[in-house]
Amino acid sequence: MTTALTNLLDLDPAQLVAYCGELGEKPFRAKQLQRWIHQFGASDFSEMTDLAKSLRDKLATRAFVAAPAIISDHTSTDGTRKWLVDVGQGNAVETVFIPEENRGTLCISTQAGCAVNCRFCSTGKQGFNRNLTVGEIIGQLWMAEFELRKTKGIEPGPKGERQITNVVMMGMGEPLLNFEPTVTALKLMLDDNAYGLSRRRVTLSTSGVVPMMDKLSQECPVALAVSLHASNDVLRDGLIPLNKKYPLRELMAACKRYLEFAPRDFVTFEYCMLDGVNDTDAHARELVALVKTGDTAVSCKFNLIPFNPFPESGLKRSHNPRIKAFAQILMDAGIVTTIRKTRGDDIDAACGQLAGEVKDRTRVQERMQKMTEYQQKFGKDFGRIVEISG
Ligand code: SAH
Numbered sequence: 557m558t559t560a561l562t563n564l565l566d567l568d569p570a571q572l573v574a575y576c577g578e579l580g581e582k583p584f585r586a587k588q589l590q591r592w593i594h595q596f597g598a599s600d601f602s603e604m605t606d607l608a609k610s611l612r613d614k615l616a617t618r619a620f621v622a623a624p625a626i627i628s629d630h631t632s633t634d635g636t637r638k639w640l641v642d643v644g645q646g647n648a649v650e651t652v653f654i655p656e657e658n659r660g661t662l663c664i665s666t667q668a669g670c671a672v673n674c675r676f677c678s679t680g681k682q683g684f685n686r687n688l689t690v691g692e693i694i695g696q697l698w699m700a701e702f703e704l705r706k707t708k709g710i711e712p713g714p715k716g717e718r719q720i721t722n723v724v725m726m727g728m729g730e731p732l733l734n735f736e737p738t739v740t741a742l743k744l745m746l747d748d749n750a751y752g753l754s755r756r757r758v759t760l761s762t763s764g765v766v767p768m769m770d771k772l773s774q775e776c777p778v779a780l781a782v783s784l785h786a787s788n789d790v791l792r793d794g795l796i797p798l799n800k801k802y803p804l805r806e807l808m809a810a811c812k813r814y815l816e817f818a819p820r821d822f823v824t825f826e827y828c829m830l831d832g833v834n835d836t837d838a839h840a841r842e843l844v845a846l847v848k849t850g851d852t853a854v855s856c857k858f859n860l861i862p863f864n865p866f867p868e869s870g871l872k873r874s875h876n877p878r879i880k881a882f883a884q885i886l887m888d889a890g891i892v893t894t895i896r897k898t899r900g901d902d903i904d905a906a907c908g909q910l911a912g913e914v915k916d917r918t919r920v921q922e923r924m925q926k927m928t929e930y931q932q933k934f935g936k937d938f939g940r941i942v943e944i945s946g
């Protein structure tokens with residue numbers, strides 16, 4: 557009888573301790589192992605020199621460390637880097653790194669496709685394919701961190717300088733509809749023996765799955781971004797179908813409850829600027845009333861996102877002067893407001909375009925075929941990162 561191999565990227569800190577326990581090892585071994593994997597980027601047990609040879613041999617026969625395989629890797633002229641990674645059965649998701657002066661932010665996907673089907677989102681237009689596993693979610697951070705180090709010529713090992721300082725769960729998919737794996741991955745991001753990121757530097761973005769926002773506040777309160785995109789329920793119903801289930805009143809109340817546990821004292825509202833749809837002065841004033849008065853008042857900042865058009869959407873990006881005028885109304889009301897820079901446009905890495913290449917199923921299939929051939933040829937590399945050009 558053969559036992560399935562365990563991908564150690566699938567295990568959170570407690571599960572790794574339990575796993576080591578099953579192998580007859582003490583908890584501190586799990587910590588060492590976790591550091592090798594998540595801090596030093598090791599996937600080969602023979603490199604883990606401070607583990608007993610007997611343990612390394614045991615691990616080699618029962619476990620492996622594998623992030624999703626890289627299908628493509630592009631860097632934009634502004635430094636934004638985008639990877640398309642294979643998550644099996646013809647599905648691929650994207651991971652995007654955005655370098656800034658004092659930080660490096662990684663945007664991670666949590667699902668292949670998305671069931672929420674927002675009108676302005678190309679991921680939604682793909683429909684829902686499947687939930688990513690813990691290993692596929694944390695594996696994006698693992699892969700990106702060590703690929704970035706490799707590009708900079710930073711040696712693998714303990715002294716490597718951290719490249720990713722912030723994580724946003726804002727890639728493909730609705731993280732709160734893939735709750736358990738997302739939370740496990742978040743816990744690894746925060747763990748001192750893994751990535752050691754502070755809760756304030758990890759942001760989860762949701763379209764507003766109210767009960768799961770409460771659950772997140774109890775299980776792993778990280779910084780929260782909420783995709784608002786509308787100033788009233790009629791408008792939001794038409795843009796985000798989930799609003800019919802969890803309307804603005806309930807959403808705002810959930811934001812307020814979340815803030816009692818959150819690492820920051822405000823919620824970031826994302827607002828996608830759609831020409832003639834949600835971008836008038838009247839909408840801005842309605843938003844001010846929503847977040848500043850009555851039961852729906854909540855401590856917040858606004859992040860205005862210029863819409864990234866895609867052909868089937870039938871929607872257009874608001875013009876820059878309109879976005880600025882809209883921002884001014886919010887700012888005049890005392891709300892901190894930023895207009896998101898569009899980055900990585902030349903490689904389709906901007907928000908909501910993350911599915912760009914995935915939409916082209918034939919090319920994905922072609923790449924998958926290439927990958928299968930590659931893996932058959934280099935069997936020993938199966939389960940490790942493989943790069944396929946073209
Ligand atoms: N599902 C989650 C997180 C992923 S989407 C959510 O909806 O919050 C990340 C952000 O990109 C969301 O604010 C989303 O509304 C926005 N977005 C999606 N499509 C977009 C597009 N075409 N242009 C600009 N922003 C978009």
Ligand code: SF4
Nearest residue numbers: 670672673674677680
């Ligand atoms: Fe899903 Fe977010 Fe896209 Fe809406 S915006 S379809 S919730 S990924």
